[in-house]
Amino acid sequence: MARVLATGSGVVLDLIRTGRARTRTDLIEHLGWSRITLARRLDELLDASIIVSAGQLDSRGGRPPEEFVVNKDAGLLLSFDIGRSHTRLGLTDLASTVLIEDEADIGFQDGPTEIFEWAPQVVDYMLAKIGRRRADIHGVGVGVPGPVDALTGRLAAPQPDERWQGLALPDLVKHHFPVVCAMDRDVNIMAVAESRLGWPEYHDLVILKVGLGVSCALVLDGRIYRGSRGGAGDLSHPLRTAGEPRTLEAEASGAMIRRALVAKGHRIRTSADIVSLAASGNTDALHLLATAGRTIGDAIVGIVAMLNPEAVVVGGNLAEADRPFLSEVRAAILGGVPDFARTGLVVEPARLGGKAGVIGASLIAQDALFEPDRISHLTRSKR
Amino acid sequence: MARVLATGSGVVLDLIRTGRARTRTDLIEHLGWSRITLARRLDELLDASIIVSAGQLDSRGGRPPEEFVVNKDAGLLLSFDIGRSHTRLGLTDLASTVLIEDEADIGFQDGPTEIFEWAPQVVDYMLAKIGRRRADIHGVGVGVPGPVDALTGRLAAPQPDERWQGLALPDLVKHHFPVVCAMDRDVNIMAVAESRLGWPEYHDLVILKVGLGVSCALVLDGRIYRGSRGGAGDLSHPLRTAGEPRTLEAEASGAMIRRALVAKGHRIRTSADIVSLAASGNTDALHLLATAGRTIGDAIVGIVAMLNPEAVVVGGNLAEADRPFLSEVRAAILGGVPDFARTGLVVEPARLGGKAGVIGASLIAQDALFEPDRISHLTRSKR
DNA sequence: TGACTTTTGTATATCTATATATAAAAGTGA
DNA sequence: TCACTTTTATATATAGATATACAAAAGTCA
Numbered sequence: 001m002a003r004v005l006a007t008g009s010g011v012v013l014d015l016i017r018t019g020r021a022r023t024r025t026d027l028i029e030h031l032g033w034s035r036i037t038l039a040r041r042l043d044e045l046l047d048a049s050i051i052v053s054a055g056q057l058d059s060r061g062g063r064p065p066e067e068f069v070v071n072k073d074a075g076l077l078l079s080f081d082i083g084r085s086h087t088r089l090g091l092t093d094l095a096s097t098v099l100i101e102d103e104a105d106i107g108f109q110d111g112p113t114e115i116f117e118w119a120p121q122v123v124d125y126m127l128a129k130i131g132r133r134r135a136d137i138h139g140v141g142v143g144v145p146g147p148v149d150a151l152t153g154r155l156a157a158p159q160p161d162e163r164w165q166g167l168a169l170p171d172l173v174k175h176h177f178p179v180v181c182a183m184d185r186d187v188n189i190m191a192v193a194e195s196r197l198g199w200p201e202y203h204d205l206v207i208l209k210v211g212l213g214v215s216c217a218l219v220l221d222g223r224i225y226r227g228s229r230g231g232a233g234d235l236s237h238p239l240r241t242a243g244e245p246r247t248l249e250a251e252a253s254g255a256m257i258r259r260a261l262v263a264k265g266h267r268i269r270t271s272a273d274i275v276s277l278a279a280s281g282n283t284d285a286l287h288l289l290a291t292a293g294r295t296i297g298d299a300i301v302g303i304v305a306m307l308n309p310e311a312v313v314v315g316g317n318l319a320e321a322d323r324p325f326l327s328e329v330r331a332a333i334l335g336g337v338p339d340f341a342r343t344g345l346v347v348e349p350a351r352l353g354g355k356a357g358v359i360g361a362s363l364i365a366q367d368a369l370f371e372p373d374r375i376s377h378l379t380r381s382k383r
Numbered sequence: 384m385a386r387v388l389a390t391g392s393g394v395v396l397d398l399i400r401t402g403r404a405r406t407r408t409d410l411i412e413h414l415g416w417s418r419i420t421l422a423r424r425l426d427e428l429l430d431a432s433i434i435v436s437a438g439q440l441d442s443r444g445g446r447p448p449e450e451f452v453v454n455k456d457a458g459l460l461l462s463f464d465i466g467r468s469h470t471r472l473g474l475t476d477l478a479s480t481v482l483i484e485d486e487a488d489i490g491f492q493d494g495p496t497e498i499f500e501w502a503p504q505v506v507d508y509m510l511a512k513i514g515r516r517r518a519d520i521h522g523v524g525v526g527v528p529g530p531v532d533a534l535t536g537r538l539a540a541p542q543p544d545e546r547w548q549g550l551a552l553p554d555l556v557k558h559h560f561p562v563v564c565a566m567d568r569d570v571n572i573m574a575v576a577e578s579r580l581g582w583p584e585y586h587d588l589v590i591l592k593v594g595l596g597v598s599c600a601l602v603l604d605g606r607i608y609r610g611s612r613g614g615a616g617d618l619s620h621p622l623r624t625a626g627e628p629r630t631l632e633a634e635a636s637g638a639m640i641r642r643a644l645v646a647k648g649h650r651i652r653t654s655a656d657i658v659s660l661a662a663s664g665n666t667d668a669l670h671l672l673a674t675a676g677r678t679i680g681d682a683i684v685g686i687v688a689m690l691n692p693e694a695v696v697v698g699g700n701l702a703e704a705d706r707p708f709l710s711e712v713r714a715a716i717l718g719g720v721p722d723f724a725r726t727g728l729v730v731e732p733a734r735l736g737g738k739a740g741v742i743g744a745s746l747i748a749q750d751a752l753f754e755p756d757r758i759s760h761l762t763r764s765k766r
Numbered sequence: 767t768g769a770c771t772t773t774t775g776t777a778t779a780t781c782t783a784t785a786t787a788t789a790a791a792a793g794t795g796a
Numbered sequence: 797t798c799a800c801t802t803t804t805a806t807a808t809a810t811a812g813a814t815a816t817a818c819a820a821a822a823g824t825c826a
Contacts (some may be wrong), residue, residue: 236688
C-alpha cells in the first residue's frame, strides 16, 4: 500500500542533489510536470531549508536561470571506511564534501567491539575540531571489507571472522549515532563514488581495489550490480595457472608482495609502504608490483571481454604506483581483450584516490537520508 | 517534452501482459492508484479491445476476482530467428503463443537480399495456412547472430560479412511489413524468452547458446545487460590453454565437432545431426561432446564466479544432449566456482527448448507494440 | 537605447484523481 | 438459510495538477 507520490518533492531533490537537473527548466524537462507544480515542490524544499539557491547561471540569451543545490551546511554525514587492518573515518557536509578525516591501524581483524569503542571518540574529536556536535550528524554510511546482504543489512556469510558473522552492523551504529545508516561492501562504496563523481559520463565500469587484498565491483547500466546474494565481484575462484590452482589474493595481492618483501628483510606494514619502497627505486618492489599487475590484469581479461565496459578503474593503495603496477594491469587487459571490447576501453586509476571510500560511504548515507519518499512525506507533513 | 503519463493505460497493460498483475485488486496494489482511476484505465483498454476478461478466478472467501488478459486474438506477431546457416520464422498471437512455425537452411551467410526474398513467401504461406492476412500482423521481432546497436537498430561492427555491415535491418523489414519492428542479438532474444517465461522466479541468469557457434547473454537484475556497445556476452577472447591461444568457438563449438566428425567420415550438416549421432551411441560424438562441454564450462567459470547468478541456462541444439554435454558443462562450472557462488546455483537446460528464439523475438515485438506511452496515447485519442 | 530572448510569477478556469459513502454482486462457511 | 467476506460499481465532494493568459524580471544583441 506504499502510496507512490507521483509529484512528491523527493524526486525533485533527487535530481538536484545528483546534479541531473538543477534549474527550473531542466527539472520540468526531466519530470514532465507543469511549471506550477514544480514551483510548489521547490517552495516546499526551500521552506524546509533542504535546498537553497546557488545564484544564477550564465544567460543563454535571456533571463539567466536560477540554480538550486542542497543546503549542504544543514547537517553532517559520517563515513566509516572499515578495512581489514586500517579504517578511515570522515565527516562530510550533506553534499558529501569531506570536511575532516582521520584514520588508524584498526580494522576488521580487531573485531566489532574494539572498532566501536574507538570510533566514537575519534568522531567526537573530529566534531570538536570543526566546531560541530553529534546532533549535527544526519546520516551514517559504512563500508566493510566483505559481502553485505543488502536487504537485511547484515554481513553475508561466510565471514572469515566469527565475531562478524551475521552481525547487524547498522543496529550497532545506531546505538552510537541514532540516525539513518547505510552500509555496503567497501569496494561497492568506492564504486559508487567513482562512478558518480569520478566517471559520471560512463555507465558501465569494472572497478578494482588493490591494497593488501584484491576486490572488485561492477557498475552496469549505471547501477552497482550485486549478484543474487551479494556475491558479485568475487575474485576468490582459483586462477587458471600452471601447477596447482591458487586464488588471486594469494598470487597477486599487496599481502603477497608484503610477505615477499618482508622475507627479503624490508620493513613493510601497509600497502602504502610497498608503493613508497617502489617509488624509492627498489628493484624487488618494482618487480613484484609489475608481476602482480600483470597477474591481476590477466585474471580479469575474461570479465572485461564479457561485460564490455567503458572503463576499468583501479583504486586502492597499489593503484598509486602508476608504473609499473597500473601500466602492467593496463597492458595485460588491453592486450588480452578482443578488438570489439577494446575499442574505446580505458584502464585508469581511480579519480578520487584514497578519498573514494569516505566519499562513497557519505554518498550512500546521503541516498538513505534523501530517499524520495521520506522527503516527500517530510515536506508534506510540514505544511 | 515527452509527457509522462503517470496514470496512463499503458502501464496497466504492461502489468497485465507480463503477468505481474491481472486482477483489479492486484493492479491497484502494484500501481498505488485509486480504485476509480484504475477502473477508468481498464475501461479504456476494454473499449479499445486491447484486453478482454478471462473470467473469474477462484474465490478467496468472497466474490471472486475478475482476471484480465491481452486480447491475444486481435492480431499476429511475426518472428524471425535468423541463424548463421539456418532460420526459423514463426507467427504468434499477441501473447506470444506460437501458432505456426517454419524453418529452412538459409541464414546470415546467404546475405540480406536472399533472406528477404525468401522470407515473405514463407510468411504468406504460413498466413494462408492459419487463415490470416498480412494486415493481421501488428509487429515484427528479429533475432540476428551478432551484436546489435540498440539505439540505432543497426548491426554493430564488425560484421564478418560486409553485406550486413552497418545495415539498418528494421528498415528492410518495414519495407515488407510496415509495422513496429524490434531487433536484437539471437542469444539475447533467447534470454528474454527464457528469463521471462522459463525462469520468471530468477533475476540473474547467465544464458549460453551452443549450436554450431557458442554465444552468451546476461540477464542481470532481471534485465538484459548489453554492455557499452552491445558487446556484452562476447566469447571471442582467447582461452587460457596450454600452447597457443585459441577461441572458444574454435575449441569447443558445434562447428568444431562437425569438422572432427566429418573428418572421421560421418555425414553431419547441422548441430542437430551431432546430437542424433551421439544419441545413437556413437563414441566419437559422445567423446567430442563431453570434451566440448567441459571446455565451455571451464571457460565461463570465471564469469559465473564473478556475476554470482542464480542459474546458468544452456540452450541451442547441443543442450539437447543432456549427457554427456550438459552434464559436463554442469560439472565444470559447479566444480570450479567457489563455495559462495555455488550455493543455490543450478546449471539447467533451456526450458523453452528450440522455440526460445521464435518466442523471444515475438516477446520483443510485443514490447515494442505495447510500449506504455504508445498505448496510453492510443487509448486517450480514442475517447 | 530598444527589440528580443529566456526565465519566473501569478491568477483563473478546467481537468483529473482521490476520498468517502453507499450499495450491489457473488462467493464462503456455519 | 443467514451472516460474513471479498470484489465491483456508482455518485458526490474535495484535493491536486494542468492549461492558459498575462505580466514582470533580467539578461543578450544590434
